Amino acid sequence: MIFSKSLVAFLFVEATIGLLFIFSFYFAYMILTRWNFNSPSKLQYTLEKRDYFVSLILYFALSTKVVLLPFFINLLNSLSEKLPGAMCAAGVVSANEYGQILLTLKVVIIFISGTWLILNAKDKLEVNLPYIKPRYYLYLALFSLILLELLIEYLYFTNISTEEVVLCCSALYGMSSAGLTLPFGLDIYGVLSLFYATWVLLFLSYIKKYLLINTIANIFYLVLSFYALTYFFSTYVYELPTHKCPYCLFQKEYYYVGYLLWGSLIGGSFYSIAGFAVAKITKFKTDYLYRNSLILDTIFIAVCTLYVVAYYLKNGVFL
Amino acid sequence: MNFFKFASLTLVRNLSKNMVIFLFFTLFIFVASSFIFTASSLQNSLDDELKRQPDILIQYKKASRNHPIDNGIMEEIKEIPGVEKVYERVFGYYFFDTANKYINVIGVDFLDDEQEKQIKHLYKGFDLKAFLQEDNMLVSSAVKKLLEQYYYEKMFNFIIEDEEPKKVNIYGVFDKKANLFLNDSVIMDTALAKEILGYEENEASEIAMIVPNKLEIDNIVQKLLLITPSSKIITKDNMFKYSHELYDYKGGVFLTLFITAFLGFLVIFYSQASSISGAGKKQIGILRAIGWSINDVIKWKMSEAMIISFVSFLSGVLLSYLYIFLFKNNIFVSIFLGSENVYKDIALEPFFDINSFVILFFITVIPYLASTLHPAWKSSIADPTEAIK
Amino acid sequence: MTNVIEIENLNLTFSPNTPQEFHALKNISLSVKEGEFCILKGVSGSGKSTLLSVMGALLKPTSGKLEVFSSPVSKMPDFHASTFRREHLGFIFQNFNLFDEFTVLENVQTALVPTNAPVAHMQTRALALLSMVNLEKKKDTTARNLSGGEKQRCAIARALINNPKLILADEPTANLDRKNSENVIEILTKLNSQGTTVLVATHDEIFEQMIPDLKVIHIKEGAIV
Numbered sequence: 015m016i017f018s019k020s021l022v023a024f025l026f027v028e029a030t031i032g033l034l035f036i037f038s039f040y041f042a043y044m045i046l047t048r049w050n051f052n053s054p055s056k057l058q059y060t061l062e063k064r065d066y067f068v069s070l071i072l073y074f075a076l077s078t079k080v081v082l083l084p085f086f087i088n089l090l091n092s093l094s095e096k097l098p099g100a101m102c103a104a105g106v107v108s109a110n111e112y113g114q115i116l117l118t119l120k121v122v123i124i125f126i127s128g129t130w131l132i133l134n135a136k137d138k139l140e141v142n143l144p145y146i147k148p149r150y151y152l153y154l155a156l157f158s159l160i161l162l163e164l165l166i167e168y169l170y171f172t173n174i175s176t177e178e179v180v181l182c183c184s185a186l187y188g189m190s191s192a193g194l195t196l197p198f199g200l201d202i203y204g205v206l207s208l209f210y211a212t213w214v215l216l217f218l219s220y221i222k223k224y225l226l227i228n229t230i231a232n233i234f235y236l237v238l239s240f241y242a243l244t245y246f247f248s249t250y251v252y253e254l255p256t257h258k259c260p261y262c263l264f265q266k267e268y269y270y271v272g273y274l275l276w277g278s279l280i281g282g283s284f285y286s287i288a289g290f291a292v293a294k295i296t297k298f299k300t301d302y303l304y305r306n307s308l309i310l311d312t313i314f315i316a317v318c319t320l321y322v323v324a325y326y327l328k329n330g331v332f333l
Numbered sequence: 334m335n336f337f338k339f340a341s342l343t344l345v346r347n348l349s350k351n352m353v354i355f356l357f358f359t360l361f362i363f364v365a366s367s368f369i370f371t372a373s374s375l376q377n378s379l380d381d382e383l384k385r386q387p388d389i390l391i392q393y394k395k396a397s398r399n400h401p402i403d404n405g406i407m408e409e410i411k412e413i414p415g416v417e418k419v420y421e422r423v424f425g426y427y428f429f430d431t432a433n434k435y436i437n438v439i440g441v442d443f444l445d446d447e448q449e450k451q452i453k454h455l456y457k458g459f460d461l462k463a464f465l466q467e468d469n470m471l472v473s474s475a476v477k478k479l480l481e482q483y484y485y486e487k488m489f490n491f492i493i494e495d496e497e498p499k500k501v502n503i504y505g506v507f508d509k510k511a512n513l514f515l516n517d518s519v520i521m522d523t524a525l526a527k528e529i530l531g532y533e534e535n536e537a538s539e540i541a542m543i544v545p546n547k548l549e550i551d552n553i554v555q556k557l558l559l560i561t562p563s564s565k566i567i568t569k570d571n572m573f574k575y576s577h578e579l580y581d582y583k584g585g586v587f588l589t590l591f592i593t594a595f596l597g598f599l600v601i602f603y604s605q606a607s608s609i610s611g612a613g614k615k616q617i618g619i620l621r622a623i624g625w626s627i628n629d630v631i632k633w634k635m636s637e638a639m640i641i642s643f644v645s646f647l648s649g650v651l652l653s654y655l656y657i658f659l660f661k662n663n664i665f666v667s668i669f670l671g672s673e674n675v676y677k678d679i680a681l682e683p684f685f686d687i688n689s690f691v692i693l694f695f696i697t698v699i700p701y702l703a704s705t706l707h708p709a710w711k712s713s714i715a716d717p718t719e720a721i722k
Numbered sequence: 723m724t725n726v727i728e729i730e731n732l733n734l735t736f737s738p739n740t741p742q743e744f745h746a747l748k749n750i751s752l753s754v755k756e757g758e759f760c761i762l763k764g765v766s767g768s769g770k771s772t773l774l775s776v777m778g779a780l781l782k783p784t785s786g787k788l789e790v791f792s793s794p795v796s797k798m799p800d801f802h803a804s805t806f807r808r809e810h811l812g813f814i815f816q817n818f819n820l821f822d823e824f825t826v827l828e829n830v831q832t833a834l835v836p837t838n839a840p841v842a843h844m845q846t847r848a849l850a851l852l853s854m855v856n857l858e859k860k861k862d863t864t865a866r867n868l869s870g871g872e873k874q875r876c877a878i879a880r881a882l883i884n885n886p887k888l889i890l891a892d893e894p895t896a897n898l899d900r901k902n903s904e905n906v907i908e909i910l911t912k913l914n915s916q917g918t919t920v921l922v923a924t925h926d927e928i929f930e931q932m933i934p935d936l937k938v939i940h941i942k943e944g945a946i947v
């Protein structure tokens with residue numbers, strides 16, 4: 015078990031959110047099973063009011079989770095000080111098998127609760143709350159994920175040993191690493207070409223309003239970005255050809271640019287996926303969500319490219 | 334007028350009711366924030382001090398207590414490649430029995446540049462020649478005060494077993510900035526310190542060395558283990574790690590206690606906030622009748638909670654900043670450093686550690702807001718016909 | 723002329739299927755036309771306030787049809803009902819129901835808070851209404867320190883802030899003396915002459931004395947007579 019002030023605070027806030035969800039579960043369950051919009055009964059009227067409580071909790075949970083995610087990353091970075099061998103969050107995340115799952119789960123939870131809130135806002139615009147069922151099925155999924163997240167958090171932090179030596183980022187992502195390889199059997203230039211090509215596809219599918227294509231391309235973009243950022247662009251941020259790491263970007267030495275890069279990338283994917291889900295479930299147009307997605311995706315690619323260009327202008331060569 | 338403006342109006346106009354929450358909240362923040370300021374300032378000063386320390390120390394422990402170490406091994410250590418310099422350090426407690434207090438006697442080799450540099454910044458206009466001519470010492474302001482209580486104005490007589498008392502002149506008082514670490518200390522020449530502490534010529538408290546290339550430290554430690562297998566070897570990294578762990582641990586324990594106490598406050602607050610008064614119900618009935626929705630009432634209530642918590646948070650932090658860094662010898666320093674020995678004359682260096690305040694924000698404001706969600710919703714669904722009855 | 727309010731066979735039972743069951747509105751059918759000045763008359767406990775609450779979408783009926791401006795307000799979820807209330811209705815109450823600690827101007831603006839209207843717009847709109855009810859000199863007075871008549875005029879200004887087409891008033895003159903009652907009725911008549919429909923629940927004779935073409939609806943023990 016590892017111990018620090020930040021960790022105590024983090025777990026406390028996570029537990030608070032979990033508690034709120036458990037608190038709201040009964041209401042949600044009642045709404046799922048007893049909802050009948052056309053009934054003039056007192057129960058139906060009560061359920062309508064309870065819907066506001068569940069929305070309020072989700073709104074609170076999402077806002078807190080969004081603030082908590084960078085804090086969590088920062089926590090991982092600070093824990094690396096206590097783990098022998100770790101230089102940044104990369105080593106802490108890979109300290110046991112739960113780290114990577116936990117990070118993914120956190121992003122998924124933010125995606126789902128964000129979609130839920132957009133759906134909720136749309137639902138309230140209608141005169142008969144037609145999307146309440148999909149909303150509460152989504153709630154059920156979210157509720158299970160929140161509980162799962164708490165469990166994994168518990169397993170993750172209790173299974174970090176402060177004695178065992180963990181791998182540092184150069185061992186995980188560097189030349190000698192055997193674990194991670196580039197996808198589809200591509201070399202790094204293949205990944206880069208595909209990365210830029212996907213952005214063009216994003217742009218065109220937005221202009222042409224091929225929304226399904228846009229969403230699929232966005233998921234693809236997210237995956238490619240991970241590799242492009244880790245194995246290529248990050249070396250330009252660190253200005254060191256051998257330093258490849260997606261986590262060191264969050265450190266002060268690099269002006270916390272990781273928060274901007276990862277934030278825009280995750281935000282871009284979120285808006286596109288939420289835009290698709292909301293358009294599928296409701297009859298509302300979600301163009302503005304796709305627009306936000308494209309803006310964020312573009313910020314990501316622009317910042318990445320700028321690092322390379324700036325390095326070239328400064329040094330006259332590429333890494 | 335937006336919800337925040339409206340909320341601030343309702344808060345200010347019902348000041349007496351909200352004052353209690355506000356004061357309690359501020360008090361909680363004040364205590365926690367004072368603790369954080371003290372801890373992080375001490376930690377920061379400690380880090381600064383550690384940076385000035387030698388790279389490797391060798392101590393000799395017997396039954397886990399420091400024991401004099403034979404300085405003969407210095408010759409051998411000098412030969413290890415990578416070691417730039419080796420020197421002995423002498424320190425120890427002298428028991429001043431009339432006052433029933435301990436005085437920390439530190440010996441310094443003033444002819445060594447390295448050590449002289451460390452002392453120089455403690456005392457302005459230090460004249461080395463004059464100092465070494467006789468038995469002189471530099472004392473801290475706290476020790477000076479202690480000695481004056483017993484009428485030792487210019488000198489002090491150290492009692493040494495089986496020997497004549499040793500008369501040492503008080504050369505001066507060193508800078509108060511050093512009091513955090515040297516509050517109960519006196520500094521004198523190494524040979525004199527050895528005499529007072531009862532050390533033999535060839536004994537020292539510990540052996541220190543300077544290693545310019547940090548990459549060689551691990552190697553050197555291995556070689557030192559061969560030379561003196563029974564000694565304890567401490568590297569600078571160990572010192573940092575140990576001090577950080579200690580502070581993080583103390584901080585974690587405090588945090589856990591604090592959270593428990595704060596939860597108590599929240600429970601009381603929650604039960605108070607969930608019972609809505611008749612006047613409160615009427616207010617909400619009026620708002621609902623003039624076109625506020627359930628969500629609007631929730632927004633208003635949450636704005637109130639945010640204003641209360643943000644204002645309390647900021648005032649608590651600000652007040653504690655003033656208290657900790659403007660007033661000397663506040664009680665929080667005693668909590669950290671203990672208060673048994675000599676009178677404390679310590680002023681903390683202002684230091685602001687953002688991470689600690691993000692933590693404080695997370696464990697106070699967020700739970701507070703969480704505890705207002707249910708009361709806010711409950712009042713928002715109060716019977717809207719209340720205004721018409 | 724179109725019907726502003728249309729009610730058919732409306733019933734409302736408090737605490738149904740319990741020993742406290744109370745049938746407060748029984749089979750009510752009525753309609754109010756655009757531009758009418760209408761009073762709802764009945765003794766205490768006859769169900770006037772209850773009927774107004776139902777019309778204002780503050781209370782859901784048990785059965786029957788209710789349309790206000792052709793919208794089925796009783797079937798709307800809260801967000802729509804509240805928006806409807808804010809945009810189409812103005813409520814005036816017997817005991818004024820001002821926020822006592824707020825100034826006159828703040829009270830009037832309260833109804834605009836959820837609209838996110840620009841501050842300048844709120845200010846001009848509120849001041850215009852205060853001058854209409856002759857209260858602009860008192861705009862910075864705390865509501866608690868107003869006289870009864872002034873309080874009711876402030877409440878009227880608040881009810882008018884969103885330019886409602888229907889005013890629902892529950893015994894607006896019951897706590898006022900003759901002089902102030904006349905004053906309030908003059909304001910209401912003036913609004914009515916500009917096209918606003920007015921429905922007042924009252925047992926005060928003064929309305930019948932002052933208003934020539936008044937429509938009177940009698941209610942007794944929850945039923946129209």
Ligand SMILES: Nc1ncnc2c1ncn2[C@@H]1O[C@H](COP(=O)(O)OP(=O)(O)OP(=O)(O)O)[C@@H](O)[C@H]1O
Nearest residue numbers: 736737744746764765766767768769770771772773
């Ligand atoms: N929530 C409720 N539960 C049970 N009974 C109620 C409730 N609200 C009102 N009533 C009953 O409904 C009847 C009608 O009440 P209402 O307030 O509409 O009368 P009113 O005509 O406005 O009388 P007044 O002139 O005194 O204001 C009363 O007998 C009252 O006791």
Ligand SMILES: [Mg+2]
Nearest residue numbers: 721770771892
């Ligand atoms: Mg009444």
